[in-house]
């Protein structure tokens with residue numbers, strides 16, 4: 058499957074969505090709604106996107122008891138969500154409940170370790186193994202529990218692809234086209250590198266939303282994706 062672009066709608070209210078979508082090429086078909094927008098505008102934030110024929114990646118990083126997460130997956134399905142995130146550290150039963158509730162009606166993907174955490178942070182919450190081992194183990198647990206994929210930093214994409222094979226979806230944020238500002242992202246890669254490493258989707262926010270010409274920025278990223286090849 059060729060690597061696709063997901064545009065992160067990191068804005069505080071739903072009123073801004075139509076303006077952004079109109080500025081971008083029609084070929085941008087997948088948008089991410091995260092905690093900020095969803096907390097402010099709830100399902101209303103999804104309605105415009107669905108009516109405009111777009112796919113929705115709802116990034117709420119669910120982490121609760123299995124029954125609650127299963128029911129939240131049901132609600133997301135009812136709202137027409139196409140992809141949803143959960144925390145892998147919610148454990149096997151929670152991941153299985155999510156996968157079962159999803160029943161292939163939407164893709165559920167797991168976050169392993171937040172990229173804001175380092176080795177010291179893991180130690181303070183009692184995790185003894187190395188950050189890298191912990192990330193790979195949680196990723197494997199999520200896929201074995203029936204989820205469709207993982208969110209991973211550009212530094213982990215290749216290792217996950219090698220460990221888990223071609224089937225899981227790998228969703229990679231932290232993408233910066235050559236020459237654009239990194240902002241607060243520390244582990245970054247270009248769209249071409251993400252394709253080479255085996256990403257299924259790249260998630261891009263500021264390099265598009267804050268560009269002088271967002272439509273052109275999105276076009277350039279999609280061209281780079283189409284011109285790049287995965288490295289076996």
Ligand code: C5P
Pocket residue numbers: 065067089091171172208210230231232240242260261262263264
């Ligand atoms: O603006 P930028 O391209 O950095 O946005 C990336 C998006 O991906 C944001 O919505 C951010 O919350 C999300 N994300 C991330 N790093 C992670 C997980 C999610 O940047 N590890």
